[in-house]
Amino acid sequence: MPFPARFLRFRSVAAILAVLAVLVCCLAGCSGGDVRNNVKALRDKQRLIAALRYGLLTAVDLEKNALLSSVQSDGRMFLAKARNAMAGCAKDLARLGDLVRADANAKETEGFSAVAADFAQIEAVDATLLGLAGRNTNLQATALSRTEAALAISRLQRALTPIIDGPSCPAGREALRVVTAGLSILSLHTQHIAESSSAGMDTLEAAMNRQNARAAAALDRLSGLLPPDADAALLAEAKAAYADFRRVTQEVLGLSRQNTNIEAVALAMGQKRLVTAKALADLAALEDVVGEKEFTATR
Secondary structure, X not given: OOHHHHHHHHHHHHHHHHHHHHHHHHHHHHHHHHHHHHHHHHHHHHHHHHHHHHHHHHHHHHHHHHHHOOOHHHHHHHHHHHHHHHHHHHHHXXXXXXHHHHHOOHHHHHHHHHHHHHHHHHHHHHHHHHHHHHHOHHHHHHXXXXXXXXXXXXXXXXXXXXXXXXXXXXXXXXXXXXXXXXXXXXXXXXXXXXXXXXXXXXXXXXXXXXXXXXXXXXXXXXXXOOOOOOOHHHHHHHHHHHHHHHHHHHHHHHHHHHOHHHHHHHHHHXXXXXXXXXXXXXXXXXXXXXXXXXXXXXX
């Protein structure tokens, strides 16, 4: 082949190779950018899934503290923190949804839909649970029973002890009946607070009413049985102490009837526990699906 022809052929081959080199470099540059973007999206998804898991578990723990708090201000503080934790979860869930939709991966979309449905159900349960936990009526009833009601009974015993120990046996018996009835009612407070059914509360209140009738009758009879030299102030103090006890008892029963803590605990132990367990399982499943792309993203 003549030299010019060979030279022209060589130049043609060189030009083709140069074009191919440029294409390869362009493709390599694009591929590198895609890898970096894929890795970033992957890491962001994994970080958001971990944040959702942590936020959910944190909120559940704070709700438990709110349910168990006997101080209303502490209960409100725990509830506020639980709401903040769930608000953070809502933001993380929205960002995760944006990333999943951007990739348009069918398996990720399916996994995210399950997680989103779980958190929507958690939000619905929390709307009821947090409202109940914030009121803490059973804990308030317990606190009243152990403090004001118990102190009133103590005052009653202190006022009637001199009569019980005094020389008049009939007066002593009636005074003892008053104290015994008061202590019986006080002991029924705890059962009433723990009772979850209306019928059970009705039965307990009927028993309290019977004891109250005995105490009231004994106080009335006691007025005519005291010896002339008895201290009339003792009976007056006993009647005042028992009146205070009856007033506090009605407050205890009213708070106990609302049963917010028992209902909240039942909800937390039942529906909330189930939906939380499902959310954690679905988050783990989504994490596995996202992890399947890790080799592809970094290859």
